[in-house]
Amino acid sequence: MTSIIIKKESPFICYERIVKYDTTQRIEIDGKHKYKVDKEHYKELCDKEKKYQNISNIEFDKIWEYEDMVNAISQLNTNMKDIIKKHNNRYENSVFKLCGVDKDLPEDLKIYSGMYSKIKDSHKVLEFIIEILFRILNINGYNAEKKEDTTISGIHDVSHAIYATKADKLFTVDRKFFNKCKAVYYFLQVDTEVILCSKENISEILMSYNECCKLM
Numbered sequence: 001m002t003s004i005i006i007k008k009e010s011p012f013i014c015y016e017r018i019v020k021y022d023t024t025q026r027i028e029i030d031g032k033h034k035y036k037v038d039k040e041h042y043k044e045l046c047d048k049e050k051k052y053q054n055i056s057n058i059e060f061d062k063i064w065e066y067e068d069m070v071n072a073i074s075q076l077n078t079n080m081k082d083i084i085k086k087h088n089n090r091y092e093n094s095v096f097k098l099c100g101v102d103k104d105l106p107e108d109l110k111i112y113s114g115m116y117s118k119i120k121d122s123h124k125v126l127e128f129i130i131e132i133l134f135r136i137l138n139i140n141g142y143n144a145e146k147k148e149d150t151t152i153s154g155i156h157d158v159s160h161a162i163y164a165t166k167a168d169k170l171f172t173v174d175r176k177f178f179n180k181c182k183a184v185y186y187f188l189q190v191d192t193e194v195i196l197c198s199k200e201n202i203s204e205i206l207m208s209y210n211e212c213c214k215l216m
Contacts, residue, residue: 038139046181056143061098062140064113070134077110084109114190115207127162133184134158142183143176157181169193169209173202189209 016094039053045052045068063069083115087093096103103124111129119125138144156176161184164170170192172178178196185192197205 006020017123038141038144043208051139055141056176058142058180060179063137066140068140069136073111075120076132079110080101081107091099113187114189115214116190118166122155123162126165129188130165130184131158131161133146133187134161137183142178145176161185164192165190167192169195171195171197171202171206171209173199 006196055063056068084107093103105125105128109125109128111132114125115129119129123140157172157174157180160170160172161177161181164181165185170181172181173196175196178194182194184190185194195205
């Protein structure tokens with residue numbers, strides 16, 4: 001089982017490692033592909049029924065009751081064995097194993113509401129589930145990115161949502177991310193509080209919160 005391990009590291013060493021294994025181009029290509037798929041799928045939904053044009057207005061605690069969301073999760077669970085098999089057979093997983101890192105997912109994995117308490121200690125499972133839930137929301141147009149050039153930041157947002165499950169609060173100035181993260185956390189029953197801030201006040205808010213934490 002994998003878990004998050006807190007380690008102290010020089011920022012210079014961290015930077016050197018990131019530069020050595022720079023995946024920016026790969027992320028950009030992947031992000032643009034997902035954006036295109038999501039945009040086309042959402043257009044098809046809107047052409048079929050006008051109600052989808054207002055899907056982003058649905059509250060975060062109600063969106064998972066939407067028929068398309070229910071069906072998407074049901075279909076994923078039906079095909080999960082094949083999805084997991086494909087994931088575990090990836091070339092990347094073989095490379096990770098050579099480095100002593102096990103990225104394989106359990107074959108009996110299913111998606112269900114309130115599952116955070118069962119998966120919180122396995123980073124690889126938590127990462128997989130949160131990425132899927134964000135994909136379900138995006139492909140159905142729920143607070144999805146409107147421009148292709150914001151897709152990379154959207155991918156990083158998912159990473160922030162994953163790591164923030166270990167935090168008390170998550171601050172953001174992005175309303176779309178705020179709504180999606182709230183929805184995902186609600187579905188999984190993650191306790192982290194997601195807070196939307198204005199761009200003008202975010203620095204002041206973070207500094208004030210940091211000072212409060214020092215006094216606790």
